[in-house]
Amino acid sequence: MTxxxxxxxxxxxxxxxxxxxxxAAEADLPPLHPVAVLSANRVVACSATARAVGVRxxxxxxxxxxxxxxxxxxxxxxxxxxxxxxxxVTAVAEVIPTLEVLRPGLLVIPGDRAARYFGGMEAxxxxxxxxxxxxxxxxxxxxxxxxxxxxxxxxHGHQVxxxxxxxxxxxxxxxxxxxxPSMSDPSRVELVDLLRRLGIGTxxxxxxxxxxxxATRFARDAVLAHRLANALPGRVPSGxxxxxxxxxxxxxxxxxxxxxxxxxxxxxxxxxxxxxxxDAAVACTRLTIEAITERGQQHSRTWHxxxxxxxxxxxxRIRWQLEGWLTGGRRGNGGRKTNGGGxxxxxxxxxxxxxxxxxxxxxxxxxxxxxxxxxxxxxxxxGTAVDPDVEERARRSLVRIQGLLGGDAVRIPVLSGGRGPAxxxxxxxxxxxxxxxxxxSAPWPGxxxxxxxxxxxxxxxxxxxxxxxxxxxxxxxxxxxxxxTVRLSEPAGGGKSRKTSWGxxxxxxxxxxxxxxxxxxxxxxxxxxxQVLLDDSRxxxxxxxxxxxxxxxxxx
Numbered sequence: 001m002t003x004x005x006x007x008x009x010x011x012x013x014x015x016x017x018x019x020x021x022x023x024a025a026e027a028d029l030p031p032l033h034p035v036a037v038l039s040a041n042r043v044v045a046c047s048a049t050a051r052a053v054g055v056r057x058x059x060x061x062x063x064x065x066x067x068x069x070x071x072x073x074x075x076x077x078x079x080x081x082x083x084x085x086x087x088x089v090t091a092v093a094e095v096i097p098t099l100e101v102l103r104p105g106l107l108v109i110p111g112d113r114a115a116r117y118f119g120g121m122e123a124x125x126x127x128x129x130x131x132x133x134x135x136x137x138x139x140x141x142x143x144x145x146x147x148x149x150x151x152x153x154x155x156h157g158h159q160v161x162x163x164x165x166x167x168x169x170x171x172x173x174x175x176x177x178x179x180x181p182s183m184s185d186p187s188r189v190e191l192v193d194l195l196r197r198l199g200i201g202t203x204x205x206x207x208x209x210x211x212x213x214x215a216t217r218f219a220r221d222a223v224l225a226h227r228l229a230n231a232l233p234g235r236v237p238s239g240x241x242x243x244x245x246x247x248x249x250x251x252x253x254x255x256x257x258x259x260x261x262x263x264x265x266x267x268x269x270x271x272x273x274x275x276x277x278x279d280a281a282v283a284c285t286r287l288t289i290e291a292i293t294e295r296g297q298q299h300s301r302t303w304h305x306x307x308x309x310x311x312x313x314x315x316x317r318i319r320w321q322l323e324g325w326l327t328g329g330r331r332g333n334g335g336r337k338t339n340g341g342g343x344x345x346x347x348x349x350x351x352x353x354x355x356x357x358x359x360x361x362x363x364x365x366x367x368x369x370x371x372x373x374x375x376x377x378x379x380x381x382x383g384t385a386v387d388p389d390v391e392e393r394a395r396r397s398l399v400r401i402q403g404l405l406g407g408d409a410v411r412i413p414v415l416s417g418g419r420g421p422a423x424x425x426x427x428x429x430x431x432x433x434x435x436x437x438x439x440x441s442a443p444w445p446g447x448x449x450x451x452x453x454x455x456x457x458x459x460x461x462x463x464x465x466x467x468x469x470x471x472x473x474x475x476x477x478x479x480x481x482x483x484x485t486v487r488l489s490e491p492a493g494g495g496k497s498r499k500t501s502w503g504x505x506x507x508x509x510x511x512x513x514x515x516x517x518x519x520x521x522x523x524x525x526x527x528x529x530x531q532v533l534l535d536d537s538r539x540x541x542x543x544x545x546x547x548x549x550x551x552x553x554x555x556x
Contacts, residue, residue: 011115011142011143011145014105014129015138018124021035021138022081022085035074038075039435043064060439085324086323089323090131108304117483128266142157144159151183152179152180153167169205174195174203206226207229207230209226221275245276245363247361250265255356257326257355259326262319262322263315263319269320270318271311282367283308285366289321290358291359303472312346326352373395398430411430414427417444419448421541421552456552472547477526487546503532507530509530512528514527
């Protein structure tokens, strides 16, 4: 193998089912005990033992427990995953320090002098697997020219021949484009689903499409996916020289040996870094975090992300790295570093030799600021483009409000599952994981069809017929009379109330959506919805429940 071929080769080391393995290590469970990790009541990862008896990703909690009753179920925790993966990264770094962490459980290494030292990439791969095994962790290695191909190859323990990335990818299912979340946009799943419906079932078939057709027919992420399918570089840096003033340095006085203090400093540094990045009109996609102790010991990690980092995601990675280092991969006691012992956590004790005196953030790779997308813009703008400066000012203002009034003072909507319009929205605190209360992909018989109301309200009204009598819904799901008027009672000054009525130009429904088992009479009553068009051109969504009508939404 020539030096050129060696240099361009990439090795990916993958620890299968890492979230489940980290959860088992923290709980000190036996190696073969089945474990499942849940998010939003769905299995997102499980151990090989659980998978062997039929547990699969995407299963609901009850279904998974029915398949494997003895299985331990834990909640997803990215902090736990990152903290317990740090000793594994440390062990690998002792063999070859040049590495990138794509996510906890997955790292990549470029072919360089270390491969020549060990006699080639294959020998290096064997050495790394042995090193990780010494930590009590199972791992697999993939070798290819490009990072994306190497990551897919690692899931099967394959070695792709030099120059053979495109041929290796050609026969793989198109779903593999979204298999690794750390290397794909969240919308990649929708792209894969659309490609399937178009009859494009393999990566090779997608790669054969003309790039102009891909760019005009699909979203921007499809262009990146098309480059990956053709084994081209997944992301090209901006090409500009990285100025030294982008680096952020902090001297800890007094020195830090507490996780909570380190996390607080990390969040402050993240904010400072992203202010500098914003001023330089760039966004960071690869970041090196360095920590130095009083005795000169250095702990450095390079984090590689599919999407540009935000202040929140940067702070998370600082916390994961420092928490893993300060605790040696073990959970401390009361936020302080432990002095040995501890439960859970793979590998040997790798804690620092003294408190941390210096923290440094070094952007290694940046892209144009236009590539930066905060979850805030998606939540507040409906996915439309927002000026980055305006968006950043809005985000910082909301974070400031959170600091003054508490974390729950600022909440953003997340699409959720449910039948009514209000049920289909879950409000989560800004910065928290955007997890819906109910699964939006689950079947919801009787759910409100599109389009949904643009304004959600909950106002009691009366629906009247031609002679002014109340219109109700029968047990058979029909109006008792034809609706003619909607009347709203609003409080007015002086303890009086004024009646406001609108005539109906059009109506549709009612549609039964369920039964109300909490009625005052102790019996079940029908729940139904109807749509009406008022004589002032406004359209309302009405819900009939417990013998009364409620305006649930307004169409604008």
